[in-house]
Amino acid sequence: MSERAKDRPEAQQGAPGEAGSAEAHGGAGAGDAQSGGSGGDGGGDGVEAPARIVPPGLPDRGAEYVVLALLALAMLFAVGFIVVYAEYSPAEVPNQLLGVCIGGALGFAALALAVLARRLVVTEELEDDYPQENPREQSEIAQLVHESASRITRRRLLLGAGAATGGVLGLAGLTPVLSLGPLWDTAPLDYSPWRRGRRLVDPHGYPMLASEVEEETFYTAFAEGADREDIASVLVVVRLHPSELRLPKGREGWAPYGILAYSKICTHAGCAVALYRKPRFPVVEAKPALVCPCHYSTFNPATGASVIFGPAGRPLPQLPLMIDPSGHLRAAGDFSGRVGPAWWGVREGPPT
Amino acid sequence: MSRLARTIATRLRGAAGARARWGALSAAALLLAACEGVALAQPRGGVLTPPSQPAKPTVQLGHELFEANCASCHGGLGQGISHPRPGAGDISGAAPSLHGVGAEAADFYLRTGFMPLSNIHAEPSNRRVPFTNKQVEAITDFVASLGAGPAIPHPKPRAGALNSGFELFTEDCAGCHQSLARGGFVTGARVPPLQGVDATEIAEAVRIGPYLMPRFSTKRISDAQLNSIIRYVLSTNRPDNRGGWSIGNLGPIPEGLVAWLAAIALAVLCLGLGRRLRA
Numbered sequence: 168m169s170e171r172a173k174d175r176p177e178a179q180q181g182a183p184g185e186a187g188s189a190e191a192h193g194g195a196g197a198g199d200a201q202s203g204g205s206g207g208d209g210g211g212d213g214v215e216a217p218a219r220i221v222p223p224g225l226p227d228r229g230a231e232y233v234v235l236a237l238l239a240l241a242m243l244f245a246v247g248f249i250v251v252y253a254e255y256s257p258a259e260v261p262n263q264l265l266g267v268c269i270g271g272a273l274g275f276a277a278l279a280l281a282v283l284a285r286r287l288v289v290t291e292e293l294e295d296d297y298p299q300e301n302p303r304e305q306s307e308i309a310q311l312v313h314e315s316a317s318r319i320t321r322r323r324l325l326l327g328a329g330a331a332t333g334g335v336l337g338l339a340g341l342t343p344v345l346s347l348g349p350l351w352d353t354a355p356l357d358y359s360p361w362r363r364g365r366r367l368v369d370p371h372g373y374p375m376l377a378s379e380v381e382e383e384t385f386y387t388a389f390a391e392g393a394d395r396e397d398i399a400s401v402l403v404v405v406r407l408h409p410s411e412l413r414l415p416k417g418r419e420g421w422a423p424y425g426i427l428a429y430s431k432i433c434t435h436a437g438c439a440v441a442l443y444r445k446p447r448f449p450v451v452e453a454k455p456a457l458v459c460p461c462h463y464s465t466f467n468p469a470t471g472a473s474v475i476f477g478p479a480g481r482p483l484p485q486l487p488l489m490i491d492p493s494g495h496l497r498a499a500g501d502f503s504g505r506v507g508p509a510w511w512g513v514r515e516g517p518p519t
Numbered sequence: 520m521s522r523l524a525r526t527i528a529t530r531l532r533g534a535a536g537a538r539a540r541w542g543a544l545s546a547a548a549l550l551l552a553a554c555e556g557v558a559l560a561q562p563r564g565g566v567l568t569p570p571s572q573p574a575k576p577t578v579q580l581g582h583e584l585f586e587a588n589c590a591s592c593h594g595g596l597g598q599g600i601s602h603p604r605p606g607a608g609d610i611s612g613a614a615p616s617l618h619g620v621g622a623e624a625a626d627f628y629l630r631t632g633f634m635p636l637s638n639i640h641a642e643p644s645n646r647r648v649p650f651t652n653k654q655v656e657a658i659t660d661f662v663a664s665l666g667a668g669p670a671i672p673h674p675k676p677r678a679g680a681l682n683s684g685f686e687l688f689t690e691d692c693a694g695c696h697q698s699l700a701r702g703g704f705v706t707g708a709r710v711p712p713l714q715g716v717d718a719t720e721i722a723e724a725v726r727i728g729p730y731l732m733p734r735f736s737t738k739r740i741s742d743a744q745l746n747s748i749i750r751y752v753l754s755t756n757r758p759d760n761r762g763g764w765s766i767g768n769l770g771p772i773p774e775g776l777v778a779w780l781a782a783i784a785l786a787v788l789c790l791g792l793g794r795r796l797r798a
């Protein structure tokens with residue numbers, strides 16, 4: 168291996184360099200045999216305009232307009248993305264429309280570049296080694312680039328349009344950043360369907376009877392008549408013995424017969440709090456807890472769902488309950504705090 | 520005269536009553552002492568079995584096994600011990616009362632190997648069952664005789680529907696047990712996987728809620744729904760892997776790991792190929 172490896176680089180170090188330079192010369196020569204020779208002289212003198220390397224092409228006004236039109240379309244779609252994003256509330260943003268907008272913007276920008284490359288830029292293939300410091304070749308390359316644009320007449324306009332498209336596309340890409348903070352419309356984040364007197368219904372839509380809520384198990388409940396997709400609608404309901412309760416001050420009477428209702432949405436990242444641990448023999452086993460399966464935030468239902476483990480930064484909001492004369496569970500008000508994951512600036516505080 | 524007769528009669532009655540009370544008390548003390556003696560004689564690791572007597576009624580055999588292996592925590596008569604107190608060896612016994620738990624709970628805890636526990640702070644887990652089937656039946660009969668309680672359920676998973684079983688399982692069980700019943704964790708405890716668990720055990724666990732698991736009564740999950748859930752759980756023994764490669768059926772974590780490893784391998788391959796081509 169070592170011997171072969173030694174042989175090889177030596178054999179090949181010479182070869183590619185020579186082949187590359189030969190090709191470069193050949194390429195230039197093929198374009199204009201005479202200018203290839205005199206180009207060297209011109210570069211050395213640096214007084215007269217150097218002879219052409221790239222064959223001149225005819226201006227193509229039509230293609231330029233096509234490129235401009237395509238860039239304009241790309242900008243239009245990018246602006247459309249921003250408008251759509253701004254126009255709809257976060258919960259109702261039509262993803263398909265956003266996709267069409269950003270897809271259209273990128274697609275038209277790509278088309279514009281394709282047309283530019285195929286119809287306006289003079290193409291010339293060159294292959295070379297990574298150049299040594301060589302001012303002559305460097306100026307040759309600069310010249311090459313310059314001359315490649317010889318068919319373009321409205322240089323500034325095209326450059327401007329290209330820059331504008333890039334700018335608007337970048338802006339469209341940045342738009343979703345707005346979702347991180349309450350800069351725009353944050354009302355939907357504070358929406359709650361719960362009012363005093365609203366009934367709790369089970370997942371099948373039947374109103375929940377207080378007498379059917381048992382200890383040592385858990386229930387999922389929703390606000391009657393509300394949209395179930397709404398994160399403030401869904402509850403986890405458990406029942407503890409009233410003597411076990413240690414609710415925070417001001418929540419007297421929130422848990423009739425020990426029945427407790429908390430938002431089922433974890434205050435850390437918004438997962439459903441789907442785990443309930445209930446000890447069979449509390450003397451030696453762990454206390455009852457509501458646990459989120461995503462990152463194991465653990466809440467103590469007896470103390471107003473205070474966080475006893477995990478990354479959640481605040482307790483699950485509690486919903487005050489009451490029992491109506493027919494024995495059904497009803498809300499006695501709104502949540503004790505904001506529902507949902509902790510977004511920018513929200514730790515504690517009642518819903519507005 | 521009549522007065523004297525009455526006093527003598529009451530004195531006599533009182534004496535008889537006192538004697539009866541003393542009798543009962545001393546009998547109880549004797550029994551307790553006997554239990555304690557058996558309990559103290561309990562070996563640390565394994566279980567203690569009484570000498571075999573083929574004609575022994577099962578309840579009596581169960582009682583003897585119970586006293587030998589369960590009483591240091593559950594009390595001699597299954598009345599439970601609410602505060603840890605030193606028992607045999609280094610065992611500090613405390614356990615819930617077994618009055619009224621019925622054959623259901625006894626059968627579940629014994630056949631899964633959850634009981635007997637090596638110490639009260641240990642988490643019950645599936646272990647080799649230290650008793651023979653006959654002994655398990657005997658202890659179960661004895662526990663059932665302690666108070667009226669639910670009998671061993673007989674679920675019929677064939678009568679259940681797989682799709683509604685899947686829905687119910689994801690709603691009520693998958694939070695802890697994972698949607699393909701591969702188990703997982705809850706804060707402070709492991710959640711067992713449910714592969715290879717039989718229908719009766721699943722039904723018992725749902726109804727009694729062992730250890731930290733919630734309990735689901737027939738009001739919460741009907742017997743018909745339970746049949747569907749069991750049918751689904753049994754189907755997770757051999758799930759239909761549409762992708763061909765299950766990667767443990769553990770969801771996105773192993774899939775992500777495999778994707779990363781595959782991507783790294785691919786990147787290394789590409790680097791190698793690139794170096795070859797350049798050389």
